[in-house]
Amino acid sequence: MLSDWFSDNETLIQAALAGxxxxxxxxxxxxxxxxxxxxVGFWAIGGYTTAYLVTEREWATVPAIGVGLxxxxxxxxxxxxxLGRLRALYLAMATVAFVLLVQIVAINWEDVTGGAGGxxxxxxxxxxxxxxxxxxVVSIALVFFERGARGRTxxxxxxxxxxxxxVGIDVVRERHLIFVLSSVLAALSGGxxxxxxxxxxxxxxxxxxxxDTLMMVVIGGAAAWWGALVxxxxxxWLPELLRFAEDYRQIIEAAIVVLVIVYAPEGIVxxxxxxxxxxxxxxxxTATPFADIAAATSPDRGHSQPEAELPPAAGRDPRPATQAxxxx
Amino acid sequence: xAESMLSxxxxxxxxxGVRAVDGISIALEPGKLYGIVGPNGSGKTTLINAISRLVxxxxxxxxxxxxxxxxxxxxxxxxxxxxxTFQAVRLLPTxxxxxxxxxxxxxxxxxxxxxxGRWRRTPAERNRAENATDVALERLHLTQLxxxxxxxxxxxxQRRVEIARAIANxxxxxxxxxxxxxxxxxxxTEIAEIMKSLRDDGLTQLLIEHxxxxxxxxxxxxxxxxxxxxxxxxxxxETAARPExxxxxxxxxxDGGA
Ligand SMILES: Nc1ncnc2c1ncn2[C@@H]1O[C@H](COP(=O)(O)OP(=O)(O)O)[C@@H](O)[C@H]1O
Ligand SMILES: [Mg+2]
Numbered sequence: 001m002l003s004d005w006f007s008d009n010e011t012l013i014q015a016a017l018a019g020x021x022x023x024x025x026x027x028x029x030x031x032x033x034x035x036x037x038x039x040v041g042f043w044a045i046g047g048y049t050t051a052y053l054v055t056e057r058e059w060a061t062v063p064a065i066g067v068g069l070x071x072x073x074x075x076x077x078x079x080x081x082x083l084g085r086l087r088a089l090y091l092a093m094a095t096v097a098f099v100l101l102v103q104i105v106a107i108n109w110e111d112v113t114g115g116a117g118g119x120x121x122x123x124x125x126x127x128x129x130x131x132x133x134x135x136x137v138v139s140i141a142l143v144f145f146e147r148g149a150r151g152r153t154x155x156x157x158x159x160x161x162x163x164x165x166x167v168g169i170d171v172v173r174e175r176h177l178i179f180v181l182s183s184v185l186a187a188l189s190g191g192x193x194x195x196x197x198x199x200x201x202x203x204x205x206x207x208x209x210x211x212d213t214l215m216m217v218v219i220g221g222a223a224a225w226w227g228a229l230v231x232x233x234x235x236x237w238l239p240e241l242l243r244f245a246e247d248y249r250q251i252i253e254a255a256i257v258v259l260v261i262v263y264a265p266e267g268i269v270x271x272x273x274x275x276x277x278x279x280x281x282x283x284x285x286t287a288t289p290f291a292d293i294a295a296a297t298s299p300d301r302g303h304s305q306p307e308a309e310l311p312p313a314a315g316r317d318p319r320p321a322t323q324a325x326x327x328x
Numbered sequence: 329x330a331e332s333m334l335s336x337x338x339x340x341x342x343x344x345g346v347r348a349v350d351g352i353s354i355a356l357e358p359g360k361l362y363g364i365v366g367p368n369g370s371g372k373t374t375l376i377n378a379i380s381r382l383v384x385x386x387x388x389x390x391x392x393x394x395x396x397x398x399x400x401x402x403x404x405x406x407x408x409x410x411x412x413t414f415q416a417v418r419l420l421p422t423x424x425x426x427x428x429x430x431x432x433x434x435x436x437x438x439x440x441x442x443x444x445g446r447w448r449r450t451p452a453e454r455n456r457a458e459n460a461t462d463v464a465l466e467r468l469h470l471t472q473l474x475x476x477x478x479x480x481x482x483x484x485x486q487r488r489v490e491i492a493r494a495i496a497n498x499x500x501x502x503x504x505x506x507x508x509x510x511x512x513x514x515x516x517t518e519i520a521e522i523m524k525s526l527r528d529d530g531l532t533q534l535l536i537e538h539x540x541x542x543x544x545x546x547x548x549x550x551x552x553x554x555x556x557x558x559x560x561x562x563x564x565x566e567t568a569a570r571p572e573x574x575x576x577x578x579x580x581x582x583d584g585g586a
Contacts, residue, residue, distance in 0.1 A: 149434035165402035167432040
């Protein structure tokens with residue numbers, strides 16, 4: 001019975017697994033306050049590299065994907081160096097430009113990418129179970145990544161970059177690292193997708209993949225690794241579940257996103273934590289990367305964040321208000 | 329004279345036309361508690377920002393424990409052993425009190441050149457970091473509150489968490505930007521006692537504070553700033569009593585700022 005369900009839904013399961021890897025790529029960057037959407041570009045780089053090596057060069061799957069990861073790591077580092085000073089929306093826009101650039105290359109480099117029509121008949125060389133295991137391993141790695149010193153470092157980088165520096169965190173280096181990790185995860189998703197779905201076309205690696213993946217992270221929540229996984233499952237199944245709505249499907253999808261953003265800005269992770277907090281009587285605040293990012297749209301190193309006024313308190317000397325712009 | 333813990337040589341920080349810090353030359357001896365007083369906008373915070381490297385210097389040299397740090401990045405001076413607090417409390421809301429302190433010792437390593445960020449720490453190093461966190465929490469009377477989140481704590485307690493974070497990594501120099509502003513009388517006295525006991529342990533401190541009563545009772549030496557310049561310095565009581573200091577500090581004559 002379970003295996004029936006499994007084979008009936010195999011394509012969706014595969015899509016959710018690939019989606020989860022890409023959502024992880026986005027999530028890891030957003031949690032560290034690195035608002036890059038370049039993951040979709042690296043998804044394409046990983047995908048085309050793998051497809052090309054497996055199809056044209058008859059490479060084995062694992063080394064082919066490995067080359068895609070390596071290439072993405074190098075390009076990711078290059079991108080991090082070039083865009084290093086950009087923050088928040090400026091970085092988001094620059095990385096969207098990168099995605100579109102990769103897409104244009106994919107359309108025009110016909111020998112390798114098959115041009116606008118894309119590649120067909122890529123040999124399917126991975127099983128759903130294997131991909132599931134990859135996602136499992138990555139998830140476990142992320143559990144360790146978000147715990148302990150690294151988890152605290154990530155929180156500090158996102159919430160207060162200046163503070164992070166003042167406690168000894170090399171923010172520039174950490175951001176480069178995050179860029180590279182995020183690129184590699186995205187390339188893994190792309191590489192696996194190529195040899196799981198046997199076609200790959202430039203139109204897949206465009207703006208709608210960015211919005212789908214952001215939806216996964218928003219709906220699932222970014223405060224814990226499993227938010228991306230849950231978000232990937234929901235966003236992948238949503239069109240199925242909403243099939244009855246026919247032409248109104250997209251409108252309903254959009255409405256769901258709006259409702260989540262308004263009423264559960266921390267996604268499902270936030271909801272679960274809130275319920276757990278109510279039960280235990282102690283409410284831990286959760287992370288909302290988007291809110292933090294919106295609050296810090298300074299393009300250069302965050303040096304000129306607006307300063308919060310000192311809270312009024314009894315026994316304080318009456319003095320004129322301090323100017324609100326010093327970075328202290 | 330003993331070698332300085334910190335020396336500033338003609339340090340200037342200008343923001344466009346605003347000469348926030350305009351030629352400060354001071355030296356701090358190790359193990360003393362120094363105070364900076366001066367009216368609002370006189371450049372006290374900017375001076376601390378310059379020392380902790382959060383703002384670029386327009387001119388001048390900063391030497392910290394024998395090392396020129398004027399061109400370093402903030403995390404580098406931090407790893408050299410400089411810690412600071414902020415005028416507005418800056419805690420990480422998603423972390424517990426304990427983790428807010430712990431974040432400052434995560435890079436603590438055995439051996440000296442070792443305040444470098446690395447992936448893995450040895451169990452001994454992790455232990456040391458845990459202990460350092462415990463000690464700092466204890467010192468600021470926060471042990472009972474270690475599991476709380478900052479937003480559930482009163483303002484004065486949040487300030488104490490900031491100080492705990494700043495001392496956790498056993499810095500050589502601690503810069504405190506109005507650490508007791510917004511606290512009640514009792515809390516102020518408590519923090520002043522903690523600063524004095526840190527001084528007795530040999531920690532050099534530079535304290536910005538408006539409450540003259542605290543500055544006079546706690547500090548060994550004060551600097552008076554006005555319009556980005558150091559207009560007087562010396563032992564607290566005598567210095568504060570000087571007429572030009574009274575005038576600068578009360579800001580009567582030059583109201584309206586730089
Ligand atoms: N980042 C900045 N950009 C521009 N002007 C600044 C900045 N930081 C401080 N200032 C200005 O420098 C002067 C000194 O400010 P500050 O150092 O905060 O004084 P204090 O801490 O003594 O109250 C003020 O006029 C302030 O407006
Ligand atoms: Mg100030």
